[in-house]
Amino acid sequence: MDPYLLMWGLLTFITVPGCQAELCDDDPPKITHATFKAVAYKEGTMLNCECKRGFRRIKSGSPYMLCTGNSSHSSWDNQCQCTSSAARNTTKQVTPQPEEQKERKTTEMQSQMQLADQVSLPGHCREPPPWENEATERIYHFVVGQTVYYQCVQGYRALHRGPAESVCKMTHGKTRWTRPQLICTGETEPSQFPDFRIQTEVAATMETFIFTTEYQVAVAGCVFLLISILLLSGLTWQRRQRKNRRTI
Numbered sequence: 269m270d271p272y273l274l275m276w277g278l279l280t281f282i283t284v285p286g287c288q289a290e291l292c293d294d295d296p297p298k299i300t301h302a303t304f305k306a307v308a309y310k311e312g313t314m315l316n317c318e319c320k321r322g323f324r325r326i327k328s329g330s331p332y333m334l335c336t337g338n339s340s341h342s343s344w345d346n347q348c349q350c351t352s353s354a355a356r357n358t359t360k361q362v363t364p365q366p367e368e369q370k371e372r373k374t375t376e377m378q379s380q381m382q383l384a385d386q387v388s389l390p391g392h393c394r395e396p397p398p399w400e401n402e403a404t405e406r407i408y409h410f411v412v413g414q415t416v417y418y419q420c421v422q423g424y425r426a427l428h429r430g431p432a433e434s435v436c437k438m439t440h441g442k443t444r445w446t447r448p449q450l451i452c453t454g455e456t457e458p459s460q461f462p463d464f465r466i467q468t469e470v471a472a473t474m475e476t477f478i479f480t481t482e483y484q485v486a487v488a489g490c491v492f493l494l495i496s497i498l499l500l501s502g503l504t505w506q507r508r509q510r511k512n513r514r515t516i
Contacts, residue, residue, distance in 0.1 A: 289313075289411040292436040292443045296416045301424040301452035304416040304434065308392035309335050312411040315396055317348035318403035324353045332409075335393035342393045350401040412438050420452035427451040 289312025296304050315333040317325050325331065330346035337343055396406075410416075418432045426432065430449025437444060 290438070290443070292410045292412060292414065292445070294443070294445065296410070296434050296436075296445050297447060299418055299448060299450055299452065301454075302418045302420050302450060304418045304448075306408075306410075306414065306416050308389045308394060309408070310411050310414050311335050311337055311342055311391050311393070313393065313414065314409040315344070315348075316407040316409075317350075317399075318405070318407060319350035320401050320403050322353055323350040323401040325349065326351050333396055337391070337393070340390075342391060344393055344396045348399045348402070350399065410436055412436050412443055418448050418450050420450075423455060424452040425455050427453055 289310065291312070291314070313335040317329060317331055317333065319325055326349045329349045332346070333348060334345045335342060336345045414436045416434050418434070420426045428450065432448050432450040434445045434448045437446065
């Protein structure tokens with residue numbers, strides 16, 4: 269059985285100084301074309317010590333890191349360490365390839381940027397520092413009360429309908445994550461919201477069309493009336509001429 273799953277099952281309740289933290293049963297909800305990130309991690313949060321392919325956690329190392337502390341200071345207990353899974357390289361330090369060095373530098377730069385953007389909250393830990401040969405994806409086990417924030421991935425823009433965040437809450441003895449109100453759409457796709465400019469242009473075009481039609485009808489009516497008057501005048505004149513001839 270996977271020791272990580274066993275550890276997670278045994279530590280459903282984690283005792284930290286001054287409180288009991290209960291782990292959330294599920295991961296935060298997934299939003300299409302979006303990722304989530306925690307600004308800070310509540311005490312009791314666990315992070316698996318995952319290693320990249322070709323490496324494994326050292327035998328004497330801890331399978332996870334735990335956010336612990338007190339009311340004034342919180343930090344990550346234990347450290348993750350990875351070593352080569354090849355027997356001949358267990359005692360020899362492996363020289364990373366240029367691609368691995370670039371990937372590691374990128375991860376370290378991102379972690380430093382994340383640390384710079386984070387705020388200190390009582391009872392919370394900051395982003396754990398990276399370790400040698402760390403896996404690309406970090407697996408956290410959050411606790412009740414944890415908040416994560418969502419943002420659209422590159423190439424997509426957000427259509428906000430409410431808070432772009434999710435909170436793990438305890439409801440009727442079960443943990444659940446609130447649903448973030450965020451929709452991500454492609455930058456080249458048309459907006460789902462009405463385009464009032466287009467509507468205004470259509471309305472103006474319709475008004476112009478209606479006005480033009482009414483004007484044409486009015487002109488035609490005037491021409492018809494004028495022709496009718498001329499015809500009546502002509503008939504009247506002819507009758508008078510006939511009467512005059514009879515009189516003579």
